[in-house]
Amino acid sequence: MTESPTVPQALAAQLLESYEAGSSFFFASPKRTLLARGTFATVPHAGGTNALERLPERVAAVLNDAREAAHDIPVAVGAVPFDGSVPAQLVVPMTLQRAGPLVFDSAAPVHRAPAARYTVRPVPEPAAYIDGVTRALELMRSGPLRKVVLSRSLHLSTPTPIDLRQLLRNLAQRNSTGYTFAVDLPPQATAPGAGRRTLIGASPELLVSRSGMQVLANPLAGSAPRSADPREDQARAAALLASPKDLHEHAVVIDAVAEAMRPFCKRLEVPAGPSLVNTATMWHLSSRITGELADPSISSLMLALALHPTPAVCGYPTELAHAAIDTIEPFDRGFYTGTVGWCDANGDGQWAVTIRCAEADERTLRLFAGAGIVAGSKPESELAETEAKFRTMLQAMGLGQGAEVQP
Template identity: 80%
Template structure:
């Protein structure tokens, strides 16, 4: 028996969708304007690896969505995650049901944020000193060749003494990051078979791309500074970021690459002359909202995402050289970190966030990720401090302080 997808009434409260999330059977995606909960699996986009896997992904998704329509599946939508490495298979499914609501709004009188109630052992990968050495290696590459930027990341491996409450973690992330993109995505079992059920969970501040009819929006972030609890110091950090030659140069590299990738698909494209400031609970970012109008309605949001991914904001520039540097310096595979998470429907509309401020989780472990963009003028100390600040999004949602590495 075929079960049709269901769409909630406009009155459906977003909070109810959040409370209905269940790890292992749900996809959750909350934006500043919309909340989505998808459940079950009607169809899975076939896994295909290889050098052109990302390039072929939009056509494979379109074919699966067309088949779903042929099978009388109402409003077919593909949801899931795309990995950092475009040669690795994406994890995308057509759900059995999908419900939509407006933005999450929390009752100020209700205590939403609660610590997860577990204690953890912590293992940084790499160790901070090794990460600093990696930054030095990247700077050496820039001095001797055409590499202009490379994004180097770190990971924290946390093992809990009790099962991790992912629904509460998702609540905490959504509550602390109302202007971002809060998500939870089911992942396939780990390659070594150690984890049968895995979840990609996080709260990204960065929109890779969205398509709504003919309208296209990309909102890259590049150039960051940690927030301060002191209001005067916090404003001073924001001012310094807006005046930082190093950060403005890093931002310009990203904006130029994003605009270049979008122009072939758009008949008009509006690129701001300079960045503005945006903030999360933990970070200041330089931000540029790039808007355009599609030249061809057959171009889907996933086609645009594939054309953009990976941007210099998460990889570097030139892309091939930065990708090679990441492979030689980082001591782990990124998986879905710095990929894309979101949805695309049969009309081509959709929304894709950059998969940052996130973790891969199973029953008792979390692997957190954070990265920093290395350009000429970077120092190992400042880039290490930036990754520590970026870890705070996940650590604070877990009820842990910034000194978690010292708890080993």
Template identity: 55%
Template sequence: MSAAKPATSGAELLAGYRPGSSSLFASPSGTLLAEGTYFAVPPSGRPDGLADLAHRVDAVLGVAEAAGHEVRTVVGAVPFAPGADAHLVVPMRLRRGGPPVASVSDEAAAPVKQIRPVPEPERYAAAVAEAVRQINAGRYTKVVLARSLRADAPGFDPGPVVRALAGREPRGYTFGVDLGGGRTLFGASPELLVSRHGAQVTANPLAGSAARSDDPAEDRRRAEALLRSEKDRHEHAVVATAVAEGLRPYCSSLTVPAEPSLVRTATMWHLSTLVTGVVADPAVSALRLATALHPTPAVCGTPTAAARVAISELEPFDRGFYTGMVGWVDATGDGEWAVTIRCATADEDGLDLFAGAGVVAGSDPRAELAETTAKLGTMLAALGLEHSDVV
């Protein structure tokens, strides 16, 4: 993080986060608070903006250096669709601090007046059933289908929710990104797409999930059942293999564990593989690695092209930045990019929450509906709502 200010506490940066005028990204390795906009990365103008995104970011960082601007870091978010515009900026000011710590926030967000599911739960279950039919017909082998909740909350302030998420999930990747026009992307993702620090490359694909239980014995049973599940292990193996294959051309060495492990959030158990490697060419930035991986089968499906078509046919909304990537990259190539899940997009009237589930040949529509409800728990808890508020 070149040109960042001297280190301070993550809590201080969280307290200084102001939606609309700053963006925040907090991870187990530290916290970034980006204030103002010095220069925005221009849109591509190509059908696949990912193809030249790293080049455009390098060009903007070069402009900042040539002008003598002290910040040489780009911060922001990249959407799910390859043709949609990313929102990435060189900030006017960049402050760096330690990672967040577990805490309880007593701040209150604007009250949510009404929640509407998009689509209705039965329509989502029907879409999952249709996806299983298409999988059995050989159109693709996996697709990730999402659903959304529209929460009416005039005057909603994402700031308290971002601080609550950072305290609730300090081992995750908490973010609040100013999208302009009064819109904010915020959430707490458990999944690291990829990071690069010096020559060290790390990715942590997650796939295969189970809801947590408040009963310790039942919670352990669910975790052990997930670790033994052939369906979930297969789903996870597809994702872990895709990530490893995506990174291998850029690394001089790569370590991929043979077996998945378990990781937990406050609401979910996940199967996890920690992939580590050494970048072969120091000119390959964290963002270049991220664009090589995005989207993984964990958020799209496989084969990618066929899964994208199915998503466009079966999901009745535009994902926007959901299942994209969020993070930062600096002029040295270091950076961190998380998968944009467990998130919401806020505007002046309220917010849209998102969650998805991986559909394969053996998927049960009701079980996938229940999984999306459990995944929505991260955001619902931060909003002071319960699972009973949704189906």
């Protein structure tokens, strides 16, 4: 493969229009758009209980083999799951095209599919999720657990095929400041005969990026739903920035991310306090942590796995939070709250946190949303936060309160 040169920003939309589910990887960040097609090589899965162990070494070996086979400027693209018991899905593509950021006409309408086409089934039910938050708060009162992120899923089905390219286009148009992605996944082993699956979403959160010796992490923790009323929306933003509960939640995440990055950096700059960022549906507390690597052999994937999972998607301490998630959540997260992105043979790359996403096949989608539970959390408020986070995917699908809910 010879990588296509970076094309002008105006052509980024052509990469989006060229996306084809089942044969493409798409990743758009605020500064670049990437489309990879075909599979030259697949990163092999490791045996044992931790499929992520030594993953950077396996990726480096595959990239080296690709380079020796005259596959110019090899890059690995794909997704890493939340749990190490699930294999990562990383491939070296046949072709790779890059462009500048996607730019949309702000006046252009977002395509909306008829809401009545879908039925929706929550897992767990809202009342069960509230019970789970209550259990988590009891664990915090009785032990050293400081934070746990509990998530919910929505199972949607439709009698007609899902237009994933249109869904991806809607996500990109509505979330231009985040990370829009679509990744091919293998069929479910537990569903014989099942077709292709696609991990699709629009994450607001950068896990880590590396460019040369410069690294950046941008964790988000502490959230509030947006309001359609401008005055109320600004009031919610101000309240979030002053909230002791949310500032505590954010500090737990920032401390853990900085601690994980320090061994790799000869310089690390951590903001004294968070700033506000927003998506179409949420306000978030944000901190941009920058650093300079001490060793050029440290790849973006190595950094991503050192940070993963952050307290923003798991909790703190990590092992206790992970155990609480396993006990309370009634489903496997799969690639949700993992990381999605790319890493090249030089170690440069970009990895986003896999949130505001769904796993889709031809006629079904499984959406995910979570909330960080800390001392002082109110179960009903955490449920409302997950409902607000679902809106990123639901609005891109043209769904709102009119969706038909399956009994």
